[in-house]
Amino acid sequence: MNTSSQKKWNERYQKGAYGTRTHPSALLTEWLPKLQNHTRQLRAVDIASGTGRNSIYLAQHGWQVDAFDISEVALELLEKKSNSKKLPITCFHQDCGDTQNQGDYLIDDEYNLAIMIRYTNLSLIRNLYRALKVGGHLIVEEHLVTNKEVIGPKNPKFRIPPQSLYDAAKELKVLSYNEGLIKDPDGRTAALAQLVAKKS
Ligand SMILES: C[S@@+](CC[C@H](N)C(=O)[O-])C[C@H]1O[C@@H](n2cnc3c(N)ncnc32)[C@H](O)[C@@H]1O
Secondary structure (H helix, E strand, O other), X not given: OOHHHHHHHHHHHHOXXXXXXXXXXXXXXXXXXXXXXXXXXXXXXXEOOOOOHXXXXXXXXXXXXXXXXXXXXXXXXXXXXXHHOOOXXXXXXXXXXXHHHXXXXXXXXXXXXXXXXXXXXXXXXXXXXXXXXXEEEEEEEEEXXXXXXXXXXXXXXXXXXXXXXXXXXXXXXXXEEEEEEEEOOOOOEEEEEEEEEEOO
């Protein structure tokens, strides 16, 4: 476990980080209705779920969700919300950035949907691909390197260069790829790379 990252994120969540950001990712809300038509058994994994805005949205739309995050503080908040709403979300305290066991905690061919929203770890995409069932979908959204005034990490280490998300997903059938300045549902602007792909 990367304890400095764990500590950093725990402290952020203890101070109420993202407390008001309860809206799910707009990319997820746009694509979910299109994916559900093709799937009967709805199992999803949410990598770096945080307090679960996207896990909760999925569970409210009939999905059984496995949520992974390095911050046990975030997961406790997610568990509290999901228990009170009786939602089928299982939380896993996991360092998803550990290169020694990159993706080992994921079971092959398990999920119909894998999401990784605003957590920078392109090397995990290959493992997420393996964890998908054939016909399953992957939705990834990452902060892009930019010189514009946008929300998200100030440290460029946590932003990705243009085209790199697309390149990381080339084994998959890419259904949609987009890069640019995007307005979040709360009106704030983010520089994002967004990918929707399918395991064929
Ligand atoms: C910007 S937040 C995004 C949270 C959520 N995906 C969302 O869209 O609201 C980034 C999340 O990544 C988690 N995280 C950072 N490093 C991680 C790691 N190595 N393994 C698992 N989660 C990690 C943090 O705890 C935090 O919840």
